[in-house]
Amino acid sequence: MSDKRIATNDTGNPAPSLEHSQSVGPNGPLLFQDHYLIQKMAHFNRERVPERVVHAKGGGAYGVLEITEDVSQFTKAGLFQKGARTESLVRFSTVAGEMGAADSMRDPRGFAMKFYTDEGNYDLVGNNTPVFFVRDPQKFSDFIHSQKRRADTHLHDNNMQWDFWTLSPESAHQVTILMSDRGTPMSWRHMHGFGSHTFLWYNAGGERFWVKYHFKTDQGIRNFTDAEAQEMRSTDPDVHIRDLHQAIDRGEYPSWTVNVQVMPFADAAGYRFNPFDLTKVWPHSDYPEITIGKWTLNRNPENYFAEIEQASFEPSAFVPGIGPSPDKMLQGRLFSYPDTHRHRIGANYLQLPVNRPKSRVDTYNFDGPMTYENPTDPVYAPNSAGGPVAADPSTWWGESYEVAGEIVRHAYDLHRDDDDFSQPRALWERVMTDTDREHLVTNIVGHASAPEVTSDTKKRVVEYWRNVHKDLGDRVAKGLGVNGTS
Numbered sequence: 118m119s120d121k122r123i124a125t126n127d128t129g130n131p132a133p134s135l136e137h138s139q140s141v142g143p144n145g146p147l148l149f150q151d152h153y154l155i156q157k158m159a160h161f162n163r164e165r166v167p168e169r170v171v172h173a174k175g176g177g178a179y180g181v182l183e184i185t186e187d188v189s190q191f192t193k194a195g196l197f198q199k200g201a202r203t204e205s206l207v208r209f210s211t212v213a214g215e216m217g218a219a220d221s222m223r224d225p226r227g228f229a230m231k232f233y234t235d236e237g238n239y240d241l242v243g244n245n246t247p248v249f250f251v252r253d254p255q256k257f258s259d260f261i262h263s264q265k266r267r268a269d270t271h272l273h274d275n276n277m278q279w280d281f282w283t284l285s286p287e288s289a290h291q292v293t294i295l296m297s298d299r300g301t302p303m304s305w306r307h308m309h310g311f312g313s314h315t316f317l318w319y320n321a322g323g324e325r326f327w328v329k330y331h332f333k334t335d336q337g338i339r340n341f342t343d344a345e346a347q348e349m350r351s352t353d354p355d356v357h358i359r360d361l362h363q364a365i366d367r368g369e370y371p372s373w374t375v376n377v378q379v380m381p382f383a384d385a386a387g388y389r390f391n392p393f394d395l396t397k398v399w400p401h402s403d404y405p406e407i408t409i410g411k412w413t414l415n416r417n418p419e420n421y422f423a424e425i426e427q428a429s430f431e432p433s434a435f436v437p438g439i440g441p442s443p444d445k446m447l448q449g450r451l452f453s454y455p456d457t458h459r460h461r462i463g464a465n466y467l468q469l470p471v472n473r474p475k476s477r478v479d480t481y482n483f484d485g486p487m488t489y490e491n492p493t494d495p496v497y498a499p500n501s502a503g504g505p506v507a508a509d510p511s512t513w514w515g516e517s518y519e520v521a522g523e524i525v526r527h528a529y530d531l532h533r534d535d536d537d538f539s540q541p542r543a544l545w546e547r548v549m550t551d552t553d554r555e556h557l558v559t560n561i562v563g564h565a566s567a568p569e570v571t572s573d574t575k576k577r578v579v580e581y582w583r584n585v586h587k588d589l590g591d592r593v594a595k596g597l598g599v600n601g602t603s
């Protein structure tokens with residue numbers, strides 16, 4: 118008997134042929150009864166799920182988070198207790214590019230992590246930058262539209278990008294980092310990851326803290342110059358997927374040192390920056406980074422579509438000991454991430470192996486398309502039939518705190534040092550090297566010199582950068598050949 122594997126259709130019936138459709142004689146028309154062919158074509162027509170509306174192009178791997186320091190005074194979350202080892206998944210991505218876009222585009226990089234903890238999934242949906250372009254989710258879809266394609270020509274349009282940025286001064290911090298060489302990382306292994314948002318931590322005694330996560334690359338920061346990034350777009354558009362996959366295959370497991378900044382709960386009100394504003398960092402001199410562990414990637418996915426394309430990350434997946442802060446962008450994302458998964462993959466996306474918690478799930482949500490695991494009776498609560506009951510109230514106690522105020526539509530209250538430009542100015546003045554500054558200027562000038570960028574926009578570009586720093590604005594003005602003072 119042959120030991121060859123016999124192909125089947127999806128109902129498990131042996132395949133009649135992998136080459137020939139059923140026809141009336143060798144030269145005749147095909148038969149509608151060829152169910153094997155019909156299933157093959159019909160399934161192929163449905164192979165794609167909608168691509169992500171942002172972060173469409175990406176890749177990922179599995180790894181492990183190991184906690185080496187005791188931070189139980191700040192959080193009771195099991196995954197952050199000293200000695201804990203938690204299996205995790207990461208997906209890196211660009212933001213604006215479509216599924217086939219080049220990895221070396223100038224763009225922030227998504228840095229989405231899923232931790233399969235004993236208390237359910239904990240997801241951190243970060244970026245390779247500590248800040249973001251906007252601070253209110255009202256502006257998020259407008260921002261993304263300005264980075265994608267025009268409605269009329271379906272072309273990318275640098276004028277649209279600069280138009281939005283210069284009319285949204287809160288973007289200056291993120292655009293400074295984006296236009297620096299950190300906007301074109303050499304690989305995903307050579308960039309940092311940031312939780313970006315501020316989160317709530319609370320300990321077993323219910324004491325609360327605000328926290329920011331920093332994943333610092335152990336490989337060192339390495340970036341492409343603008344010219345190298347452009348060249349790479351044609352020589353290897355998939356350079357970042359390839360680099361990560363090959364490094365892990367070689368046994369060169371990339372790692373990141375996991376740091377946090379911790380702010381006592383009561384400090385937030387009087388802190389010199391609004392600590393929930395996603396366009397700001399907490400300067401290290403105020404809140405130093407504390408190392409808590411190591412995160413290492415050590416396993417490639419075996420099936421890209423099943424494990425990466427269908428991977429779903431949602432910042433709303435919290436474990437006891439961690440909760441949301443009033444960061445408005447985070448609040449918006451708590452809804453929009455799971456909502457996009459329900460649309461893109463389906464209501465039961467959390468039943469897929471890559472998304473399913475490794476811990477027990479005992480829920481009253483049931484049915485819907487592609488249900489694989491359904492709860493048994495009773496299907497309602499409260500019930501007298503022994504169904505699952507809510508956790509002990511102490512489990513989530515720490516996440517409750519008092520808020521009060523009028524219902525408004527208003528910008529954040531300004532704290533003492535809040536403005537849109539002083540933090541990018543600190544980056545330009547104190548942190549960047551001369552080479553970093555030179556590349557920042559040439560990258561901005563190259564980008565804003567695209568033929569579609571109007572002279573009015575160019576003047577606003579110059580003013581935008583003069584607000585960050587006069588020297589920077591003057592150098593951009595010189596490069597663009599405009600004065601800028603309109």
Ligand code: NDP
Nearest residue numbers: 247294297299398399400401402540541543544548549553
């Ligand atoms: P510090 O000098 O203590 O920290 C500066 C930080 O900037 C370091 O984390 C450094 O770490 C990072 N950095 C260095 N070069 C660049 C670059 N070209 N682009 C982006 N980041 C870079 O100063 P402060 O904490 O007072 O922050 C000063 C400014 O540094 C901030 O206004 C912000 O723009 C930037 N920054 C601050 C961070 C924070 O959380 N405090 C985090 C990242 C940036 P590394 O070289 O390892 O990235």
